[in-house]
Amino acid sequence: AGNIDPLDIYQYIANGGYRGLANALTELSPSDTLDHVNASGLRGRGGAAFPTATKWRFLAGSDAPVKYILCNCEEGDPGAFNDKAILESDPQTLIEGITLCGYATGSHNGYIFIRHGHDGPIERTQEAIRQAEELGLLGDDILGSGFSFHLEVALTGDSYVAGEESALMEAIEGKRAMPRFRPPFPAQVGLFGKPTNINNVKTLAYVPEIVARGGEWFAGIGHDKSTGTAILCLTGSLKYTGMVEVPLGINLKDVLYNVAGGVPDGKSLKLVQSGGPLGGVLGADNVDVLLDFDVLRAAGAILGSGGLIVADEDACAVDLTRALIAFCQYES
Numbered sequence: 001a002g003n004i005d006p007l008d009i010y011q012y013i014a015n016g017g018y019r020g021l022a023n024a025l026t027e028l029s030p031s032d033t034l035d036h037v038n039a040s041g042l043r044g045r046g047g048a049a050f051p052t053a054t055k056w057r058f059l060a061g062s063d064a065p066v067k068y069i070l071c072n073c074e075e076g077d078p079g080a081f082n083d084k085a086i087l088e089s090d091p092q093t094l095i096e097g098i099t100l101c102g103y104a105t106g107s108h109n110g111y112i113f114i115r116h117g118h119d120g121p122i123e124r125t126q127e128a129i130r131q132a133e134e135l136g137l138l139g140d141d142i143l144g145s146g147f148s149f150h151l152e153v154a155l156t157g158d159s160y161v162a163g164e165e166s167a168l169m170e171a172i173e174g175k176r177a178m179p180r181f182r183p184p185f186p187a188q189v190g191l192f193g194k195p196t197n198i199n200n201v202k203t204l205a206y207v208p209e210i211v212a213r214g215g216e217w218f219a220g221i222g223h224d225k226s227t228g229t230a231i232l233c234l235t236g237s238l239k240y241t242g243m244v245e246v247p248l249g250i251n252l253k254d255v256l257y258n259v260a261g262g263v264p265d266g267k268s269l270k271l272v273q274s275g276g277p278l279g280g281v282l283g284a285d286n287v288d289v290l291l292d293f294d295v296l297r298a299a300g301a302i303l304g305s306g307g308l309i310v311a312d313e314d315a316c317a318v319d320l321t322r323a324l325i326a327f328c329q330y331e332s
Contacts, residue, residue, distance in 0.1 A: 001089035001243070006124050009131040012092040018137055020211035021096050024103055025145035028211070033104040034060060037207065039215025041227035046072060046200030047275065047304045049226075049293040055197060058187035059105040062195040067107040070172070070191065070198040071098055073114045073121065074156055074163035077276035078327065080307035082231045083201035085243055087114070087121035090205075091128035095151065097204035099138060100211055102149040105197060109150050113168050116155040126153055160277075160331035165198040202231055202306070223249025226292040230303060236310035239264045246291065253288045256310065267312040275304025277324045281317075 004011040012018070024033045038053035059067060071094065075083040086094060098110045114122050129151055132138035140148045154172045156162045162177035169191045171177040190196020206228060210218045219227045226248040232255065234241050239261025246255060256262065256269070263269050269284040280301030282289070289299050296303050311320065 001085060004090065006089050006091055007127055009092055009128065009135060009137075012090070016212065017092055017208070018096055020208035021099055021103075021137065022143060024100055024211050025143050025147060030060065030104050030106060033100060033211060036211050036215040037104065040206075040210045040218035041215075041222075041225065042203065042206055042210065042218065043226065043293060044200060045202035045206075045231070045306070047302065049303070052199065052203055055187075055199070056101065056105050058185070059107065059195055059197040062106075062187065064195045066109070066194045067105065068191045068194055068196040069098055069101050069105070069107050069110040070165075070168065070196060071110065071112045071201060071204055072163060072165065072168055072198055073112060073201045074160075074168060075115065075201075075305065076158070076160035076163050076331065077305050077307050079235045079273075079309040080233050080276060080305045082233050082243055082306050084118055084121045086201050086205050086231075087112075087125050091121075091125045092132065093205045093208060094125070094201055095128055095132050095138060097207035098151060099142070099149045100207050101197065101199065101204060103147055107197070108148050111152060111154045111172055111191070113154050113156060113172065115162075116157050122153060122155070129153070160327070168198065169196065200305070221247050223247075223290060223292050223295075225294065230291055231306050233307045234260045234310070235307070237263050237267065237269075237312035237315075238310050248291055248293075250291050251288065252282075252291055252296075255291065255308075256287060260310075263310070263312050267314065270311045270313050270315055271317060271320075272301075273309040273311070273320065273324075274307070275302035276307055277327050279304045279307075281320075 034056055042052040043049040044052055073083045112125055156171045159177050161167050162171050164179050166180035167177040186196040222228050229245050230248050231245050233243055244259055272282045272287055282301050293303055
């Protein structure tokens with residue numbers, strides 16, 4: 001973010017962009033590409049932290065002639081804005097990642113699902129798609145490889161529940177965004193009844209560098225089964241709020257006090273609400289914990305989409321709970 005003009009694809013290419021896609025299409029088979037993602041240990045950054053390669057294999061194993069790749073940027077969590085920020089600052093990273101997912105799974109069509117009214121991410125993503133098509137990096141016969149992939153932006157109304165993967169598919173089909181019963185799962189019966197894979201913006205944005213550098217490079221960052229980095233949105237009672245990228249395995253207390261500068265005005269930390277309105281709450285005496293998907297879950301919280309809302313001693317936990325419950329009620 002901030003290093004390149006997001007509306008100039010040549011700046012992205014000059015900084016190593018599309019190296020991963022070119023490498024995959026010229027030197028790797030689809031299964032080799034999937035093996036890199038598997039070796040990286042990448043897990044979904046949308047909340048569930050499901051192994052990405054496993055999810056892709058469900059779709060790659062289908063021999064259906066039409067399959068879809070969906071990218072979820074509904075991002076309705078209060079306190080989360082990292083998906084939108086990626087699309088605003090570096091949209092080509094996502095486009096390259098989705099195209100690599102399509103190549104690895106034998107899919108030729110994709111949708112980027114963005115909440116209606118988020119004009120910055122919408123306009124920049126649409127322009128990035130246009131530029132990628134113009135240079136032959138998207139569309140028919142990409143880089144003369146014989147592989148084709150078509151991508152478009154789909155919009156949803158303001159509905160938190162539309163971020164649930166099956167409700168997301170209902171919305172793209174023009175229906176009310178209501179979750180579907182499962183099974184069947186999306187990899188069997190998804191968008192328009194076709195096999196479908198759904199990933200978060202952050203998950204797919206890691207893929208180009210994983211393929212370009214190799215899965216072992218990514219696996220060398222992080223902690224245990226939580227490899228790579230976390231992109232966190234820091235809001236609330238902190239000296240420095242905003243978006244940061246830190247290696248997984250870092251201590252949450254270090255993030256709050258060393259990266260974000262701690263609680264301002266000499267006040268004490270009361271609680272941290274993590275992972276969106278359906279996430280968990282950690283009291284001040286529980287923040288000495290590693291940023292690791294499994295460690296956080298055991299502590300009663302989740303990393304979720306990466307939003308961390310910090311409250312100081314003046315906040316009322318009952319009022320916060322009421323606000324979160326009301327949000328979930330009205331958005332359902």
